[in-house]
Amino acid sequence: MNGTVVAVCLSGRKGERKQPAESAQLQENHGIAGDAHAGDGERQVSLLAEESIRKMRAKGLDVGPGDFAENITTRGVELMALPIGTRLTVGEAVLRVTKIGKECHSRCAIYLKAGDCVMPREGIFAVVLRGGAIRAGDRIAVGDPASTGRSSG
Secondary structure (H helix, E strand, O other), X not given: OEEEEEEEEEOOOOOOOOEXXXXXXXXXXXXXXXOOOOOXXXXXXXXXXXXXXXXXXXXXXXXXXXXXOOOXXXXXXXXXXXXXXXXXXXXXXXXEEEEEOOOOOOOOHHHHHHOOOXXXXXXXXXXXXXOXXXXXXXXXXXXXXXXXXXXXX
């Protein structure tokens, strides 16, 4: 399964919508350089499928890439179906999926407007195994989770 990067988005502060950028630099074990959510931990980079954003548009919302605070908007990869540990090659960078969905502690503006938000169910998070530049149009190659080097015990 392969896909495409639709947009690369970042923000300088937490709690605000991310803005599409021409390109971004992923840093190993950190995330996107200059993004408020970069740093240590399992949620260095967030991804959401364009297909998920379309679901919210169908509910009448005017939303697009970055509006769900995702760093990478994708097309053609069923993100929610990827097992934890799956490697993704995105442009020059390599990511490892660490979390599917997230817990929202408060109702975001999108939830309040539509009564629903796709990011908690359909967004995924990853750590950066190998840094590099990424931009819209880059190919996303999905690796075999069996080859991630994770031990089962």
